Amino acid sequence: MAVGVPENEVFAAADAVLARGERPTVERVRLELGRGSPARVGGLLDQWWASLAERLSSETRLPTLPAGVSQAFVAVWQQAIHLAQAVAEQGLSEQRQVVTAERERVAVVEDQARQDAALARQHAMVAQAAQQVSETRLADLEALLEQRATQILDLQQQRDSLLRERGDGQQHSQTLHQELNDLRRKAEQERVAQEIYVRGVEDRAHREVDRAREESKHMTAQVKEAGYQLEHLQQRLEGAQDALGQALQNAAAQLARGDTLEQQLVQLRSLPVSERKTRARKKPVPSPAK
Incomplete structure (x- = not known):
């Protein structure tokens, strides 16, 4: 205009x-x-x-x-x-x-x-206030995101450490289980050997008794000599019986040691991995007596 x-x-x-x-x-x-x-x-x-x-x-x-x-x-x-x-x-x-x-x-x-x-100025003020609130909220969210990222990284590191510890524990458990199996197998072998030895001693003793009886029938004239031999055989029989008792005691001891090792293995499995390593370093598994 x-x-x-x-x-x-x-x-x-x-x-x-x-x-x-x-x-x-x-x-x-x-x-x-x-x-x-x-x-x-x-x-x-x-x-x-x-x-x-x-x-x-x-x-x-x-x-x-x-x-x-x-x-x-x-x-x-x-x-x-x-x-x-x-x-x-x-x-x-x-x-x-x-x-x-x-x-x-x-x-x-x-x-x-x-x-x-x-009204425009009022809207501008409201928009500016909303922008400030949004910027503050955005800053808070960014800080929270960084915190969550740090926590996730820490949890990942903890998970990797636990996985390594579990692997070590599984390997150690396998080693202990193998050692226990070896001890059981060796104890079984020793028990079988002891039984064979005892049976051999008994067989020899029976043969000696039979032979002494047979000789006593045919050698009535040599009663004194037969009596001496019989006494000697009785002594040998007592020694064999003592050896048999000792073998049975050794077998029982080996079985008890196997049961003890099995209980220790069960206790180790129920302990945390870190305590298993500590006990394994402080108290190694004893080797069976030969």
Whole structure:
């Protein structure tokens, strides 16, 4: 919207509208000009109406006409001036109403603009506060993410350590189980050997007794010698029986040692891996007696 239309252009446009037989209004003058704000044109149009009465009053003298005609023309002219002033007053009133309405409209627009600006500032403040909250929340989430990543790394390291310890424990358990099996197998071999030895001793003793009995039947003449041999055989039999008892005791001891080792293995399996390693270093598994 153009502002600052020259005064003479507005006056010329109003004269042109009046010359066409139309009453000059703000819209007609603006249409004639092709530009100009309603407030600017309305203010200058008020001045034009005021100057129009002065211009009409200055034209009441007509010296070239006859006196009667001049008086009649002056009367008509004055009546026209009064009518023009009435029209001008009416036009000024309408222009004032237009200007007042325009000012009210502008005031409403300005008030709405101020309200919109205040609302925009309020929205901007709310958005800024929300942005600050979001940035703070984002920083907290990033810190929490770093903390969780550190915890996950620690848990992975602990898991790897536990897996290694479990592997070591399984290997140690397998070793102990193998040693226990070896001890059981060796104890079984020694028991079988002891049984074979005992049976051999018994067999030899029986053979010796049988032979002594057989010789005693056939050698009645040699009673003393037979009696001596019989005593000797009895001594050998007692020695064999003692050897058998000792072998049975050794076998029982080997079986007891096997049971003890099996109990120790069960206890080791129920202990944590770290304590198993500590006990294994402090107290190695004893080897079976030969």
